[in-house]
Amino acid sequence: AQTVTQSQPEMSVQEAETVTLSCTYDTSESDYYLFWYKQPPSRQMILVIRQEAYKQQNATENRFSVNFQKAAKSFSLKISDSQLGDAAMYFCALRRNTPLVFGKGTRLSVIA
Amino acid sequence: GAGVSQSPSNKVTEKGKDVELRCDPISGHTALYWYRQRLGQGLEFLIYFQGNSAPDKSGLPSDRFSAERTGESVSTLTIQRTQQEDSAVYLCASSLDRVVDEQFFGPGTRLTVL
Numbered sequence: 268a269q270t271v272t273q274s275q276p277e278m279s280v281q282e283a284e285t286v287t288l289s290c291t292y293d294t295s296e297s298d299y300y301l302f303w304y305k306q307p308p309s310r311q312m313i314l315v316i317r318q319e320a321y322k323q324q325n326a327t328e329n330r331f332s333v334n335f336q337k338a339a340k341s342f343s344l345k346i347s348d349s350q351l352g353d354a355a356m357y358f359c360a361l362r363r364n365t366p367l368v369f370g371k372g373t374r375l376s377v378i379a
Numbered sequence: 380g381a382g383v384s385q386s387p388s389n390k391v392t393e394k395g396k397d398v399e400l401r402c403d404p405i406s407g408h409t410a411l412y413w414y415r416q417r418l419g420q421g422l423e424f425l426i427y428f429q430g431n432s433a434p435d436k437s438g439l440p441s442d443r444f445s446a447e448r449t450g451e452s453v454s455t456l457t458i459q460r461t462q463q464e465d466s467a468v469y470l471c472a473s474s475l476d477r478v479v480d481e482q483f484f485g486p487g488t489r490l491t492v493l
Contacts, residue, residue, distance in 0.1 A: 271421075310468060312422075312484035358421055366412050366435070367482060369421035 269294045271361050273370035280349045281378050287334075288344045288373045290359030299363045301335065303344045306356040306372070315357070318342065351377050381405075383485035385471050391491045392461055400456040400488045404473030411454050412482060413446055416468045425469075428454065429476060461492045 270293045280286035292301070303315040318326045318335050325333050330350075334343045346353055354377045360367040384403045392398050404411050409430045414422040424438040428448040439445070443461075448454040458465055468489050472482040 273421075310470075310487045310489075312470065312472070314481050317481070366414075366424040366427050366438070367422070368424070369414075371419075371421045 269296075269299075269361050269363065269365070269368045271359050271368050271370035273359055273373050275373045276371075277374045277376070279376040279378055280346070280353075282349055282351060284349055285345060285347045286349055286375065288346075288357050288359075288375070290342045290344070290370060292340050292342060292359070292361050294340075294361060294363065296363045299361060301333075301342045302360040302362070302367065303331070303333070303342075304358045304360060304369075305353075306358060307354075312358075316344065346375075349377050351379060353377050383471055383473050383483050385469075385485035385488050387488060388486065389489045389491075391493065393493050394463060395460055397457065397459045398461055398490065400458075400469050400490070402454045402456070402471030402473075402485060404452070404454070404471070405483055407451075407475075408473035408483070409451050409476045410474045410480075410482075411448055412472045412474075413454070413456050414470045414472065415440075416470060416487070418467070422470060425456070458490075461490075463492050466490055466492045 272291045299320045301318045305313045316328045330347045332345045356372045358372045359370040386401045411428045413425040416422045426446045427435040443459045446456045468487040470487040472484045474480045474482045
């Protein structure tokens with residue numbers, strides 16, 4: 268079975284600062300995909316960043332980057348230069364040949 | 380439309396009633412997923428349609444839950460004899476048919492069972 272664990276129910280960050288959200292997972296597969304989704308109060312799930320497990324290079328999308336540690340089964344999200352619009356629930360997710368398996372989420376608050 | 384749409388946006392029903400939730404995927408997307416999100420929780424997979432293949436129903440929590448999809452178009456999730464524990468947001472997503480392809484989510488239907 269595949270599982271995803273997010274150990275930080277809530278996090279806060281000052282505007283313009285950097286924050287890191289943690290995610291660990293468990294899978295017996297060697298080839299899979301990892302994702303971070305953002306869910307604002309509108310409920311719309313928005314893909315933030317994805318990582319293919321066979322790639323050693325960490326994915327980056329503008330202010331968002333990941334630290335992928337395959338051996339440790341860790342997949343953290345770093346948000347640089349935090350903005351008020353980054354405030355939302357963030358979900359880590361794992362996928363092999365199955366639908367997405369989600370963690371319980373981290374609520375991020377951004378303080379002006 | 381440009382994105383995944385779901386209707387209704389909100390649904391309030393009485394315990395024991397049946398409800399139908401609708402999802403319109405992005406045109407051309409062969410894969411369609413239903414997820415349930417309970418308050419303060421992550422998303423739980425319910426059912427997955429891929430083209431003309433038999434759906435993956437492994438996430439359905441009970442036989443009160445069922446879903447249909449006609450070809451590669453609209454899907455309907457039906458919950459019979461609703462219970463209070465069915466209260467949740469039901470999210471639909473669609474994608475192209477590869478594992479790496481992004482799942483595009485609809486805005487969800489918030490179901491409240493009184």
